[in-house]
Amino acid sequence: MDIAKSHIVKAIAGRDAGSYFFVLATEGDFLLLADGKKRRLENPKRKRRKHVELIGESASPAAEKIRSDEKVTNSELRRAIAAWSSGNPDQEGS
Numbered sequence: 001m002d003i004a005k006s007h008i009v010k011a012i013a014g015r016d017a018g019s020y021f022f023v024l025a026t027e028g029d030f031l032l033l034a035d036g037k038k039r040r041l042e043n044p045k046r047k048r049r050k051h052v053e054l055i056g057e058s059a060s061p062a063a064e065k066i067r068s069d070e071k072v073t074n075s076e077l078r079r080a081i082a083a084w085s086s087g088n089p090d091q092e093g094s
Contacts, residue, residue, distance in 0.1 A: 003031060003054050006066040008084060013051040020055065020081050021045065022066060036077030058084055 003009060007023045009031070021033035024044050031052065032044040039045045057063070060080035065072040 003049060003052070006058065006063040008055045008058050008063075008081070009033065009052040010055050011047065011051065012053050014047070016045070020085060021052075022058070022063065022077055022081070024066060034074075034077060035081055036074035040074050041072065041077070060084065 003023060003026070005023055005025060009021055009023055011017050011019050011021065011033075016038070019035060019038070021035045021039065023031050024034055024041070025032040027046075029049055030046050031049060033039060033047055033052070034041050034044045058080060060076075060083065062072050062076040062080040064070075065076070
């Protein structure tokens with residue numbers, strides 16, 4: 001499965017390794033990522049596809065807004081990532 005807009009990914013390289021992000025946009029080999037906390041929507045992280053691991057699709061309202069190009073807030077991203085990671089039993093203690 002290819003990484004697309006509104007998917008949740010985990011950074012596997014760089015100083016943010018182990019962090020979870022929403023994909024806001026794709027630009028060829030690069031992704032624009034935000035988590036609402038360290039990387040806010042106003043200043044998304046630009047990261048190569050090979051430096052992230054696809055975790056899955058989110059059914060959260062924030063993901064729906066990203067898919068439909070509606071305005072989403074940083075707090076919605078934080079809430080969606082927290083809710084997703086708390087329900088993920090195979091997450092390591094990061």
